[in-house]
Amino acid sequence: MVVPVTDPLLSIAVQLFIAVGIGALVGLEREQAESGGSFAGSRTFPLIALYGAVVQAFFPAVLPVALAAISLPLTVAYAGKIWIEGDIGLTTLTAALLTVLLGALTTYSSLGTVIAIIVAGIVTVLLSAKGEIHGFVDQIEPEERRATIKFVLVAMVVFPLLPNRELEGLLGLNPQFVWLMVVFVSGLSFAAYVLSRAVGAERGIALTGLLGGFVSSTATTVSMANRTSGTPALYQICAFSTVLAAIVMFPRALIEVAVVNPALLPHVLVPLGAMTVVGLVVAGVVYWRSTVERGIESDIENPFRLRPALVFGALFALVLLVSEYANDWLGSSGVYATAFVSGLADVDAITLTLSKLAADGTITPEVATTGIVLAAIANTAVKAGLAWILGTRALGRLVTAVLGVVALAGVVLLFV
Structure with a gap:
């Protein structure tokens, strides 16, 4: 049976695609900067953005529970990264949790999609400008x-x-x-x-x-x-x-x-x-x-x-x-x-x-x-x-x- 491509179906497909793109953008930056290490990179970030988008699209009432649920394994994984690599920075973990929310925003509304894209751009700039920001603060x-x-x-x-x-x-x-x-x-x-x-x-x-x-x-x-x-x-x-x-x-x-x-x-x-x-x-x-x-x-x-x-x-x-x-x-x-x-x-x-x-x-x-x-x-x-x-x-x-x-x-x- 062929499912007709209706406007709602096309709309949700575009929103999910944008969520994956946002996750890929942040993930590529983390992997290029080698800040994600063994914790998360160009594959993990798109997945957690898609996770947030799917939950918001089909199970919006349980979004807080879903966020708490993914926060636990992310925290455990990051604790393991700290134990193995000795890196105690929280930037990548924070970016990962924020990416879940950005994914959810893409399927929340049209305005939410626009805001998610803008925020993702800001997040990427902040992450990639680590040296410049620290240099400015030192001055x-x-x-x-x-x-x-x-x-x-x-x-x-x-x-x-x-x-x-x-x-x-x-x-x-x-x-x-x-x-x-x-x-x-x-x-x-x-x-x-x-x-x-x-x-x-x-x-x-x-x-x-x-x-x-x-x-x-x-x-x-x-x-x-x-x-x-x-x-x-x-x-x-x-x-x-x-x-x-x-x-x-x-x-x-x-x-x-x-x-x-x-x-x-x-x-x-x-x-x-x-x-x-x-x-x-x-x-x-x-x-x-x-x-x-x-x-x-x-x-x-x-x-x-x-x-x-x-x-x-x-x-x-x-x-x-x-x-x-x-x-x-x-x-x-x-x-x-x-x-x-x-x-x-x-x-x-x-x-x-x-x-x-x-x-x-x-x-x-x-x-x-x-x-x-x-x-x-x-x-x-x-x-x-x-x-x-x-x-x-x-x-x-x-x-x-x-x-x-x-x-x-x-x-x-x-x-x-």
Whole structure:
């Protein structure tokens, strides 16, 4: 008797095939890395992925029991591997148990299949990047490691405990939203910090300015200015790094707007995008004219530190309150004044604030856009001032000229 190939049958066959593929992907990596040893490899991993897929497809109610059942022989087999080979790492055992769940996900739903494929890719990358990950961790000082762990723990513990509503005692602030913005900005900076440490100490100048701008454009400016004080001949290449760090502030602001208020992004994209393009073109000319070919190390510190995060949270809350009251009392002119003054110290706080106010309907998208651009121009002016005060005159003139053109582009677009 020939069984017709129906749609459900074809669907489950594809899902089982994907489960086997996921198991093979992880198993091949373990076998190639020789981490599975006598425990599991290119045959065992596909089988345990298929095990999870079949159980979920036909006996979903007993999946927890099935997982516990396979965990026992896997644990015994791994204990034997430890006894024979002396390898006490738990990575392969963990990967094996996770592969069972990934197999089950493939037959759970269409979304589960997609998630299983994505997670399998992440798992494979993590497993194959063992040397790079351990090398990166070894580069981090113990103090920075403790600071990161402390920040992550505090962020995870504090966030769910904060009330997710506007409190009259805090003048209408939402504590959970404020803390969420603190974690978001710190996480954005930490991503750049990880990249900066991963590429090693001998970074190129472009990467110094780029990553330094995402972590702290002000710190990068100070570092470059101090460098020219000791070695004036480096003023052109230091100017390039300074300008690039300042320009990165604009795409960083666009990312923040996209997260908090995506509807505002088209309004802000034109002026900040134009300032970015103009800045990159002029900075490229500066780089092309420079004859010095050497890397410059900026003083980039781990942004996952509790005190700066709390300071930013307080600043963000203050700017949010001041902006709301300034809009109520003085209208759009009050928002512009607040944005400019706030931008002198930090662009992130005012960008997030105006994005939220525009999302709530407190101010119009046009007012929010103008305020964000004014804050960016004010912060750009601060970079030029730091170059004059801490660096050489040559650095100050060059940075002021380049950032002046960038700021002029922003001003022109505000009135177009």
